[in-house]
Amino acid sequence: MSPTNWHILETVEPPTWLVAKVGKFAARLLSQRGIFEPEQVDAFLYTEAYQPTSAFAFPEMQQAIARIQKAYEQGETIAIWGDFDADGITATSVLWEGLGQFFTQGDRLVFYIPDRLKESHGISIRGLDDLQSQCESIGKSVNLIITCDTGSTSLEAINYANELGIDVIVTDHHTLHDERPHVVAIINPRYLNSEHPLFHLSGVAVAYKLMEALYETLPEIPQQPLEDLLDLVAIGLVADLVQLTGDCRYLAQKGIEVLRQKKRLGVRMLLEQCKRVGDRPIDISFGIAPRINAVSRIWGDVRKCVELLTTRDEKVCKSLIDQTELANTQRKALQKRVFKQVQGKIEQLDLSTTGIIILADPQWSVGVLGLVAGQVVAEYGRPTILCTVEDGIAKGSARSLEGINLYELLKGQEHLLLSFGGHPLAGGLSFALENLQVLAEAIDQRFWSQYGQLQSKAITIDLEVKIADLNKDLFNEFKQLEPFGMGNPTPKLLVRNCEFVDISNANIRTHKGQKVEYIKTEFTLSDRQGNQIHGDWWGHYSYELPDTACDVVIELVDNAFRKRYDVRLLDIYAQSAPLKSEESTLASNSIKKHNPNLKIIDLRGHGQLEQELEATICDRCPTSWHDLNMLIEQAAQSDQALALVYPNPEKINGAIAWQTLVGIAKYLSRTGKEIKRSQLIAKLGIEDQSVLQLGFEELRQYGYVVEIVHNESNDQLDDPQISISSVAADHLSTQSSTQSSTITKQFIQAANEILFQQQFFDRQLISLNEHDR
CATH class of the missing domain: 2.40.50.460 (OB fold (Dihydrolipoamide Acetyltransferase, E2P))
Incomplete structure (x- = not known):
């Protein structure tokens, strides 16, 4: 099951x-x-049947275009401020090429992207000073900054830019701050109604709509068709995992059409590198995007990625392609190593009482923490925050699962955070390491009060x-x-x-x-x-x-x-294994013999009964037709209901049983307490002695001492106490670790076999109950 x-x-x-x-x-x-009307279907399938939304549907688009037009007419210098993920890199590239039709690149047009390993998302005061120095080196001063995929919450840095005499236009799609930044214009679909066709645009799509409005306003100036930018838009949209409805879907469809043509040198060589055609979204999500993202995750500086996507020099492009491939290979190895380390820390947690996983380690690379946090969410079903630490500051990434708004959980903790931004399902943050414990407790408490329980994995x-x-x-x-x-x-x-x-x-x-x-x-x-x-x-x-x-x-x-x-x-x-002929006979006899008035009381997973029941108690889920037959006969002969009080086998599997056993071992070794064999069986849902012995052997390989304590009293002979204590495990050899890993696999596999049988016969009992109604 x-x-x-x-x-x-x-x-x-x-x-x-x-x-x-x-x-x-x-x-x-x-x-x-919900797509079954002819017009709906055509608009969904064919881009020519969809009516795209005007770029001027953004409330402040007119102000933004007016300010860019002024910069063009007065010979001002514009700086593009981008972000270091695939959405931000492609958004920067769209503005670099689009604005490059109006402003000379490298002269009146420059771009700045923070170094992922040294800086955070968003505009920063430090970055503004670096940008100023960069422009002064070419004899220019910045008059206007246009952000892409960032800036909505960078209030302090934007105020600093204003003090320097720099106007700011923000194009972004991230969650808005309660206070509007002091900017000329902010183009962010979050200001629109959630049903608006532009609401789900990613950063690159918002940047494209800005260029669409500029091309429409000054159509006589551009020499390059606007549609040539759409392959970049498709890459950013698919990579950023936004909702592909409305204009998002339209732009992704159009962009993949352009991508398929492979006009752009960097895109064509990336597709050749990863052996993909370029006609499907997975060519982006499993081919192009990981390689672009890997550069910032490993090396931090992504300026070369913009060059890769915009250069027309084949020799330069080939060199940059080789660098992205190397970065992606290193990223895979680093991600795997950090994930193993995170799993080691998670083993120390009591997952039954942990709503939000929040961990920090100075050895972790900030570049892969978002990826690893996503793996943890998928593996453990918990919202996760992972941070690295430098100079007493924890900086990292947060990931959540559908239905749990991590942004809202963190929003009430601004007093503990130095920075935070993102979406309901993902974000970046930083805070003083000394606040880690109080932050973890605060968001965990809010989680339990707001959501009440851990969400089961669902598909x-x-x-x-x-x-x-x-x-x-x-x-x-x-x-x-x-x-x-x-x-x-x-x-x-x-x-x-x-x-x-x-x-x-x-x-x-x-x-x-x-x-x-x-x-x-x-x-x-x-x-x-x-x-x-x-x-x-x-x-x-x-x-x-x-x-x-x-x-x-x-x-x-x-x-x-x-x-x-x-x-x-x-x-x-x-499902259960195919029935043998004798089992089929027993099953048939069982159905024939059981009392047609038999009542089944379903108390599975309710824990210990608070009062005695006038019923035949079934505290062990049957694992054979013989067991099931005997249970029904016993209840029929006693003219009693059959009460199912065993743990619900549908709520557990071999891996969960192992995690539970480890948690019990840690608790017993820490407290010095003992546990009855019957209690251990109830918690694990597994009675089979050989499977339990495998689990005990595994614990011993990890340095635990497992002892069966028999007392003289009769009630302890069949239900002995089990004592588990720990000793230092540093002496364990590689051979022992390998043997331990093998035993773990054997335990999980054996436990699953028992549990599969229990789940099958559990369903038979429940079906009998439903049939009798």
Whole structure:
């Protein structure tokens, strides 16, 4: 049983004309997503049928254009202030090329992007001084700063710029400060209604709309078509994971059309480097964007990235491409190392009482903390803040999950923060390290009061299909609906009653054949009719796949390297093993014999009973038809209800059982207390002695001493106390660590097998209960 909640969307039967237009499955998807009127469908599918929104829909666009026009007429110097992620880099490039049609680059037009490893997002006083020095070196003084993808909350720095006699125009898309900055104009879609077609624009898209308005105002000046900038817009939009609806979707569609043409030298060479065609959003998200982002994450300074995207010199471009590839390789290794270190710190936490994970370490590189925080959110289902520390200042990145607004949780803690900005799901921040504990307690308390509980992992399933449906025709149906992203998610497909065969682990290698420390499991998914399709499961080992029939959630992907269509595994719901003939007989007898008036009281997962029940107590989930049959017979003979008081097996898996066991070991070793075997079983949900022994062996490998304490009293013989204490584990050898890792895998696999059985028979009991109603 998957620990993730599956939400299967109701099948919507689309109109016949829509099926004829886009195909059965694509028509169902569009109908589910509320797109089924002819005009809606055409506007969604075809850019020529969509009416883009005027750039002057932004309330202060007129003021911004007037100020730029004044700068043009009076020979002033403009500085572009960008940001160091892919959205900010492409936004800077859009303004660099767009404004470069009106102002001479390197003379009346310069740009500044903070160094990621030395500075924070946004405008800074230090950066303004550096910019002034940069301009003075070429005999210029800045008259106007135009920001892109930043600046909405940089109030103090903007006031400083005003004192220096510099006007500021902000173009941004991040959450607004309560106080409006003192600027000539602020172009930010957050000022618009959330239903406005421009509301979800990213930084590069806002910068493009500024250029659109300028081109419209002074159409006789530009020599380069405005549309040539759209490939940059597509890269920034897809990389920044904004909601691809309204003008966002339109600009991404148009941008991918331009991207496919590969007119831009840097884009063409990036696509060649990562062996991608450039006709799909994943060519950006898995090819171009990681390489652009890696430069700032590893080296900090991203000015060369703007040059890469705008140069027409092939020799320069090739050198810059090599640098981005090197940075991306280093980024992968650094990210993996930091994630392991973060996991080590998380093991020291009590996750049952931790709402927000917040950790700091001076050894962590700030460049990869956002990526690692995202991994932690995906792995542990907690909003996460990770920081590095320098000179007593913690600086880092925050990531959250859908439904938990991390920005609002942090917004009330301004008195503890030196800086903070971002979105509900992501942000950057800094604070004095001495405030770490009080900050963690404050946001954790607010989390529990606002959300009340930890959110279960959930996955929304769009369509149920068969393996025979997973072919080129289905892929082409879905491709019509691209670009996928927030607001238009990649279709998640349910395939029932299938099995995994030809399973193997694969180490991921670079294009040069060098080993990269990532893992994936490759397999063939098969059904009883003999239909098969290849697939992979990223970040997982082969032993994690069940050897029984199962239901799976997958995505259909184009494996361009092997020239075929594969599936990417997202989640598994393992069924019970096929019934043996004698088990089938027992099952049949059980159903025949049980009292037709039997009542089942469902108290699963409620903990210890506060009062005795007039019922047959079932405190261990059955793991065989024989156990189930005996339970029903016992309740029938006693003419009693059957009370299910065992832990709910659907709320646990082998990995969770292991985390729980480690948490109990830490608690017992710290307090010197003991635990009854029955209590340990109840907490783990696992009674099997061999599985428990594997867990104890694993604890011993990590330096714990596990002892079974038998007393003379009769009540302790069958339910002994268990004592767990710790000793220094520094002496553990590499061999011991390797053996320990092997035992961990064996424990998790064995626990999953037991739990799969429990989950199956648990469902049988519940189905009996529902049937009797």
